[in-house]
Amino acid sequence: MKNVTIAVEGKASTIYIDSKGKDYKGLKLVVDSFAEDVNLVIGVTPTVVTDIRELKETVVIAGSIGNNEIIDSLITKRILDVSSIKDKRECYKIQVVEEPIEGIDTAIVVVGSDKRGTIYSIYRISELIGVSPWVYFADVIPAKKSTLIFSEDELNVTSKEPSVKYRGFFLNDEWPSLGSWVTNAFGDFNEEFYDKVFQLILRLKGNFLWPAMWSAVFSENGKSYPLANAELADAYGIVMGTSHHEPMFRAGEEWKNINGQYGTNPIWDFSSNVDAITKFWEDGLKRNKGLESLITIGMRGEQDSALKGSEEENIELLKDIIRTQKRLLKEQGLDEAPQVLYIRK
Structure with missing residues (x-):
């Protein structure tokens, strides 16, 4: 089982979102707050990029179906199966993918059925690294860590559609x-x-x-x-x-x-x-x-x-x-x- 590094020794994975996606404005707000979460835990802030040429080694790729060119290409190539979330409301899938594009060793692909689904999946990783939803309003300071390394089993997940529409x-x-x-x-x-x-x-x-x-x-x-x-x-x-x-x-x-x-x-x-x-x-x-x-x-x-x-x-x-x-x-x-x-x- 492969281990995936989000951050270690003063270095964090780059986060890619597609600036052409309809969900870009909201995702930019959320991935910036996720980057702050990583910094709270390990003292280094991931870089958020929109240019594929800036990607290298291990990355986080986040976007909703139809709004991220890398994710859509992985779906087209049948590397990423989103049939369980497609056309559903506020669902997401997180999957570790080897060599998603040329020059990238490993990616944590975070894909939502829609914008909110993608946002929920990003914040799921925040919880995985130890950041509480109440980090701000209840002053829940996360424990400091020297590495953020997770197995594929810990990362790979597919959510269900919410049973209550408005929450x-x-x-x-x-x-x-x-x-x-x-x-x-x-x-x-x-x-x-x-x-x-x-x-x-x-x-x-x-x-x-x-x-x-x-x-x-x-x-x-x-x-x-x-x-x-x-x-x-x-x-x-x-x-x-x-x-x-x-x-x-x-x-x-x-x-x-x-x-x-x-x-x-x-x-x-x-x-x-x-x-x-x-x-x-x-x-x-x-x-x-x-x-x-x-x-x-x-x-x-x-x-x-x-x-x-x-x-x-x-x-x-x-x-x-x-x-x-x-x-x-x-x-x-x-x-x-x-x-x-x-x-x-």
């Missing part, structure tokens, strides 16, 4: 504890903070987030530009939603902040402010519709309160709200997009 969490009631820490550490709930959150979700094999809401506006709180949080989530492959009382990509705080743009009535009440709230929702769809999301539909009262009318009135009002939202989704080409319905009278 994640909700940053609810984030003040004072989380909010105080975030503002001190990052200044706001911005992309620097969410970069850490997204990595945690992916290390835990998750894919979904309802972001912080009490004071925060996920799609407007970017530090470098307003939509930076949302676009970073999309690059990582995190499916974003909004909470049970934040429909149509709109954060609860947004209405309080910008309702003046939609008229003189500041009340969050569809029965008395239908035109303004409808336009507010429409603009939210236009802003986020190109990003992978799970769209909340329905409506609650201001600050997560109940609607104001009687039971019969609220039932009829919710019917009108949902019909309006469905119309807006269709107009924006999102009628087939994943949706979650939340109803409370």
Whole structure:
């Protein structure tokens, strides 16, 4: 059984990803964090390259099916069999391959059925070298090692398709504890903070987030530009939603902040402010519709309160709200997009 070296004696294997792949932006973020993981354990940082000519000796080749020229050539040559993961959701295969291309002795080939599958496989190797998913948020410092050498049996693995499609969490009631820490550490709930959150979700094999809401506006709180949080989530492959009382990509705080743009009535009440709230929702769809999301539909009262009318009135009002939202989704080409319905009278 062959042993494969990831890092030893101040030297680490090079990591190759294909810059032409549709998954490149997200994989670059993840392999950079994997390289940091290796450095934490052994004190040397692997080089990440996109040029095949820079490869030599032992390498890690990472990419999803159809998005990495080396991996696709190995599949075509029947050196790499991906039939067990092809056309499945969020699966991966890790396989040690001898002489994958000319000049390379050995490669750890990390292939996903899609982008998230590839990311999960990269972080599986992080766990194999001793890095916990909680390395940042729980200060779980990995044990130092002098070598990172593994057998083929330890590396070779094929994952199953997840049984639950959306897996994640909700940053609810984030003040004072989380909010105080975030503002001190990052200044706001911005992309620097969410970069850490997204990595945690992916290390835990998750894919979904309802972001912080009490004071925060996920799609407007970017530090470098307003939509930076949302676009970073999309690059990582995190499916974003909004909470049970934040429909149509709109954060609860947004209405309080910008309702003046939609008229003189500041009340969050569809029965008395239908035109303004409808336009507010429409603009939210236009802003986020190109990003992978799970769209909340329905409506609650201001600050997560109940609607104001009687039971019969609220039932009829919710019917009108949902019909309006469905119309807006269709107009924006999102009628087939994943949706979650939340109803409370």
